[in-house]
Amino acid sequence: MTVDPSLSEEIIARAQSYPGIRAGIARLKDVLKAPSYQVVPEGEWSTSLSVLQESTVPEWPPEARSVLVLGLHHPKNDPRLDWWDRGNTNGNRRLMEISESLKQWLRKELHLGAYPLPYHVEWGGLFLKDAAVLAGLGIIGKSNLLLHPEWGPQIRLRSILIEGDLQPNEPIEGFFPCETCDVLCHKVCPQNAFSSGAYRRPSCIAQIDSNVANKVPGGEIDENGNSILVIKYCRACELACPAGK
Ligand code: B12
CATH class of the missing domain: 3.40.109 (NADH Oxidase)
Structure with a gap:
């Protein structure tokens, strides 16, 4: 075509x-x-x-x-x-x-x-x-x-x-980029989701569930003067990655 x-x-x-x-x-x-x-x-x-x-x-x-x-x-x-x-x-x-x-x-x-x-x-x-x-x-x-x-x-x-x-x-x-990197993403995972050398989803889910259960103030206040809570999802593997310019 x-x-x-x-x-x-x-x-x-x-x-x-x-x-x-x-x-x-x-x-x-x-x-x-x-x-x-x-x-x-x-x-x-x-x-x-x-x-x-x-x-x-x-x-x-x-x-x-x-x-x-x-x-x-x-x-x-x-x-x-x-x-x-x-x-x-x-x-x-x-x-x-x-x-x-x-x-x-x-x-x-x-x-x-x-x-x-x-x-x-x-x-x-x-x-x-x-x-x-x-x-x-x-x-x-x-x-x-x-x-x-x-x-x-x-x-x-x-x-x-x-x-x-x-x-x-x-x-x-x-x-x-991973060929020349010391797998920093694997090392920083708070749940050791990469301990086998590959991503293990249930460990990662445990971290995300914990983030959901533990909301934190995001810096804004609602109309009643209370702190608005947000979920800060884990980005450890992402933020440790040196790839990109
Ligand atoms: C469900 C989900 C989750 C679940 C389960 C994650 C999982 N990977 O299973 C949980 C809540 C745990 C999660 C966590 C995270 N997530 Co999430 N998640 C999703 C969602 C909705 C579906 C992903 C999914 O179920 N994949 C199916 C599983 C079985 O496969 P997989 O683990 O992803 O692995 C596949 C790929 O890697 C692919 N693959 C591997 N090699 C190759 C090579 C080629 C050539 C190709 C084509 C494909 C391919 O094949 C693998 C399967 O065999 C997507 C959005 C979407 N609609 O796609 C976002 C998404 C993947 N998540 C995202 C993000 C950012 C995260 C987190 C960093 C948390 C956060 N701050 O948001 C973590 C990172 C986890 C990680 N290191 O992978 C982003 C990823 C962005 C990116 N740069 O890759 C997405 C795309 C959402 C978005 N907002 O853009 N997530």
Whole structure:
């Protein structure tokens, strides 16, 4: 099938016109064959939909065969982007706004149907790291996180299904930051989730559950003068990573 590469370039350029955004395109069928779809995850983890304040996508339209993957920079000096505060994180709110705005642009300017997907796979989302690798945004590091060439693991992801067959990006080549690193991400984990040499999900879930149970003041006060509590999720493996510029 012939696809016009300039259409993908135009869509990516538009997505990257938002501050702190990098974007790439993958084929949906390739994402659905990627490694995360081949494993049965160990350990239970879920969040209630009402808490996350976003809608489900129960059925993907069959004509939506391309995935636009968005990556938002979560720099070390802006930790608030990652705090769970009043039902979501600021980073996720920002990605949801950008997705909605891109959806309107794709429909109005390019006459393409676009379907922003939710965060959770069980509610219609995709495994975003796999999608991001296939969209050329980075590689999976020893931390089990997506490492972007500029931002390392300090990037948060979101995806939009788009109608038709768009020219996908190629996965990136020649970027192997873990080869010369002393696996700092493994050493800093408070739960020793990497003690076997690979990521162990139940240990990580124990840490995240503990963060959820132990909310901390985020620096803001509510109308009654009480401190607003937030969840500061562990980012130890992420913040220890020297990858990126
Ligand atoms: C459920 C979930 C969790 C659960 C379970 C995590 C897990 N990995 O199982 C908990 C709550 C524990 C968790 C923890 C964290 N999470 Co989380 N999580 C998710 C979620 C919703 C789904 C992930 C999932 O279930 N994957 C399936 C499991 C089975 O696979 P996996 O462990 O991820 O490993 C797969 C990949 O590495 C892939 N893979 C490996 N090598 C290769 C090579 C290629 C070529 C490809 C294509 C794929 C590939 O295959 C593996 C499976 O075999 C995603 C969002 C989304 N919709 O994708 C965010 C997500 C992965 N989490 C994210 C983050 C940041 C975190 C934390 C740092 C906590 C935090 N501050 O938010 C930790 C880090 C844990 C870690 N080191 O991996 C980010 C990752 C960003 C990045 N740069 O990679 C995501 C994408 C959400 C976001 N906001 O952008 N998370």
